[in-house]
Amino acid sequence: MVILGEPMEAVRSVAFGFMLPAGAALLPEGCCGAGSIIADWIFRGAGDKNSRQLSDALDGLGLHRASSVSSSHITIGAALEADNLTQALDLYADIILRGSLKEDQFELARQLAIDGVLALDDEPRQKVMVKLREQFYPSPLGRSTFGNIDELKALTADKTKQIIADNFNLSQTIFAVAGKYDFNSICKQIERLFESKQQPSLKAIKLRPKDTKYTHLLNDGAQVHIGLMTATVKPADKDYYNARVAVSVLSGGMSARLFTEVREKRGLCYAIGARYHGLKEAAGIACYAGTTPEKSQETLDVIMAEFGRLSAGISEEEIERAKVGLKSTLVLQSESSSSRAGGIGTDYYMLGRVRSLDEIKNKIEATSVDSVTKFLRENSFKDFAVVTIGPKSIDY
Amino acid sequence: MEFKKKILENGLSIIGEVNNLAQSAAVGFFVKTGSRDETKQINGVSHFLEHMLFKGTERLNAFEVSEAFDRTGADFNAGTSEENTVFYAAVLPEYLVEVTGLWIELMRPALRDEDFNIEKNVIKEEIAMHKDMPGFDVMDKCQSLHFDRHPCGNSVLGSEESIDNLTAEQMRGYFANRYAPNNMILACAGNFDWEQICSIAEGGCEQWQKQAATRELEDVPGSKKKERIEKSNLSREHICLMSPAVPAKDGRRFAASLLAVIVGDDVGSRFFWELVDKALAEVASMQFGAMDGTGVFRSYIRCSSENVRKVLDTIRGIFHNLSKNGVTKDELKKAKNKILSALVIKNELPMGRLADLGFNWIYLEQYRTIEEDISAIRAVTIDDIYSLIEQFKPGDFTQFSIGPAQSS
The missing domain is CATH 3.30.830.10 (Metalloenzyme, LuxS/M16 peptidase-like)
Structure with a gap:
């Protein structure tokens, strides 16, 4: 296990996360959604505590739980007042290493996971982005973290236990902490709680490319929800910062191109935006827009035109605004212990090291009109994965 | 942390809490107006007006407003509820004065007809978007049912019909009364210079005219329907x-x-x-x-x-x-x-x-x-x-x- 820490002078809180290599892409075939069961099941009793006692102990520390399932990890952690950190880590060691994993509790966790997938049908805005990642990324990177109903129904407690045994691999786990804490005592405590012999690495995943370009899912709702995504460089790439600045020119603030062209000038949408979405193995720029059916074709056309127009030229002012925006977001986020803990953990996973805030600032600062346009010309947006959900499909 | 306060002659309250250890600063205008202050005929005007403030002033057009914010890297937005409209921004300390100046300027918007007509489409898209969010929709409808005929049950977004029928003139009338200095406050928190913020607020806001902006306050037992x-x-x-x-x-x-x-x-x-x-x-x-x-x-x-x-x-x-x-x-x-x-x-x-x-x-x-x-x-x-x-x-x-x- 790697232990990462970033002290923060001005706070009384501390936030931590265990990044366990059990994300959706790392699960065996046929187990889509197991991560969402696991993230629930492991909290239903651990060590010498039953579900209720464990929950009471966590709540007694005033701890705010944060669990998430991504393509690469199940991350479990919390934000809390600094004085309670030691006790919280003891409880998390039980949750990770000594979950009760009772069969009756498995059934309940599975039912909630199935309900979560069904609830997604009522949230087309969210569902369109889940479907988009599924379609865009080479399989299994874009697998739904919510799950697949048939596969969830077929999962057993034994099979899921096996996944926990295989994927809660401590040698590949990253522990990140930020805020107010004492690093030496944390290291000692984590060593005492988690020290074990080296575990063999998980098998590398095999990627299978996707070739679907457009999917429409019929939903008799008020809007057509449009998701589109195109490939760009990965977080470890030398052009990563050029890509981030380019996305920011496209959709960083209210003066960015998508907001101006789609919403301000034409009134086509309320919600419109694009952002960088990076995994270690692949990355893309993902864009969402929601619009009433009669405007959906024009919305897609204007968005595509803006992607196309980007490499034709960017002004100095646009680049400056993009850079200031990115740097400012970085500093504003650095004031929150939770986002700092998340940031250093992700850095280590993606890059094998943690970038300092100054390094990031300097690299953003080093981009220019020339470097961004050169990057865009060398990496033009060729193929788009497009998904729509709504009463009407569009031509793509 | 140090609390500061100044109340201008026209009733505008300026308050601040200075924390020199913070890495950033936040500023906001809190306007005491929302859907409960609307009549049925103009339902949705508070929220629509919140959008219109970003459309500019006599001096700035909408794009220039967006550019001005983005130049500072501000994390800024606004929100409207049943009873408040809040405009806020978080920025690095060196940009706080600029962003505060910008908000002050925007609090006296041009409310141009052509901007109003384009933005109407955006508002209607926002209403449509929320129809596809049943978790939001059900809360909105329950609030109307609970408050029955009391204005606290007014929808914040308004309906497609009320927005269709709303005129820019009605909005200007509502604005003149509700965005009175005695019905709003300017607040700052974090790392900033109080004297500096006060002086730009005084310079920018002291000519705003006081109005009799009131609100019906009565407790509501709820319909239990x-x-x-x-x-x-x-x-x-x-x-x-x-x-x-x-x-x-x-x-x-x-x-x-x-x-x-x-x-x-x-x-x-x-x-x-x-x-x-x-x-x-x-x-x-x-x-x-x-x-x-x-x-x-x-x-x-x-x-x-x-x-x-x-x-x-x-x-x-x-x-x-x-x-x-x-x-x-x-x-x-x-x-x-x-x-x-x-x-x-x-x-x-x-x-x-x-x-x-x-x-x-x-x-x-x-x-x-x-x-x-x-x-x-x-x-x-x-x-x-x-x-x-x-x-x-x-x-x-x-x-x-x-x-x-x-x-x-």
Whole structure:
């Protein structure tokens, strides 16, 4: 296990996360959604505590739980007042290493996971982005973290236990902490709680490319929800910062191109935006827009035109605004212990090291009109994965 | 932390809490106006007006406004509720003066017809978007049902019809009265120079004219009606429950927040153990909403159609038990710990601090330190909670559901 820490002078809180290599892409075939069961099941009793006692102990520390399932990890952690950190880590060691994993509790966790997938049908805005990642990324990177109903129904407690045994691999786990804490005592405590012999690495995943370009899912709702995504460089790439600045020119603030062209000038949408979405193995720029059916074709056309127009030229002012925006977001986020803990953990996973805030600032600062346009010309947006959900499909 | 305050002759309150250790600063205008201050004819105007403030002034067009914000790297936005419209930004300290100057300028917008007409489309798209968010839709409809004919039940977004019929002239009239300096405050939190902010605020705002901006304040018991509508494209049942609670000014607001956590926090609450842990409902939460002169407990539950009856029976059981036995010492202690740590974490960010600073001034005309809030939360007893339950009877609620067509 790697232990990462970033002290923060001005706070009384501390936030931590265990990044366990059990994300959706790392699960065996046929187990889509197991991560969402696991993230629930492991909290239903651990060590010498039953579900209720464990929950009471966590709540007694005033701890705010944060669990998430991504393509690469199940991350479990919390934000809390600094004085309670030691006790919280003891409880998390039980949750990770000594979950009760009772069969009756498995059934309940599975039912909630199935309900979560069904609830997604009522949230087309969210569902369109889940479907988009599924379609865009080479399989299994874009697998739904919510799950697949048939596969969830077929999962057993034994099979899921096996996944926990295989994927809660401590040698590949990253522990990140930020805020107010004492690093030496944390290291000692984590060593005492988690020290074990080296575990063999998980098998590398095999990627299978996707070739679907457009999917429409019929939903008799008020809007057509449009998701589109195109490939760009990965977080470890030398052009990563050029890509981030380019996305920011496209959709960083209210003066960015998508907001101006789609919403301000034409009134086509309320919600419109694009952002960088990076995994270690692949990355893309993902864009969402929601619009009433009669405007959906024009919305897609204007968005595509803006992607196309980007490499034709960017002004100095646009680049400056993009850079200031990115740097400012970085500093504003650095004031929150939770986002700092998340940031250093992700850095280590993606890059094998943690970038300092100054390094990031300097690299953003080093981009220019020339470097961004050169990057865009060398990496033009060729193929788009497009998904729509709504009463009407569009031509793509 | 140091509290500062200045009230201009025209009634504009300028308040600030300086924290030189912060990495950033936050600024906001809190305008005491929202959908409850609207008539049916102009329903949705507060929210539409919030959008229009970004469309510029006599000097700046919409794009120039956006550019001006983005040049500072501000994390900025605005929001409208039933009773407040808040414009806020978090920035690096060196940009605070610029952003504050910009907000001051925007508070006197041009409200041009052509901008109004384009933005109408955006507002209608926002209404359409929320129709596809049943979790939001059900809360909105339940609030209307609960408040019945009282203006607190007005929809914040308005309806497609009210927005279609709204004119720029009506909006200008509403603006002139509601965005009066005596009906708004300017607040700052974090790392900033108070004197500097004061001097640009004085220069920019002192010519604004005082108005008689008032609001009808009457407490509302709630209709306790039950309604359900069907939507063929839904797969889940979305249920909202609403019952009366103490107003924002009432000292018992801390007890009300604690009760909501005990009953309906995401984890470890009574709803959690009886509904979510047992997989009867996928989501079940309750919040306390403090308002001007009134207040509500709001619950949201999402479950399958098959489980609706069982879920509602269970909820009745939970509220019955509460009115009979109150809450336990242990429950209260856990709820306090949760609220206290959330308070500490939220207030570590200038933006989080700005919200508390501004709303305390809006509702209480009072500065409260974090420590004062912490003490008030610590002081709540199980008897305080019990008397709230006795007086407000949270089990006697208004109920609105949206769900798929029933097969029977």
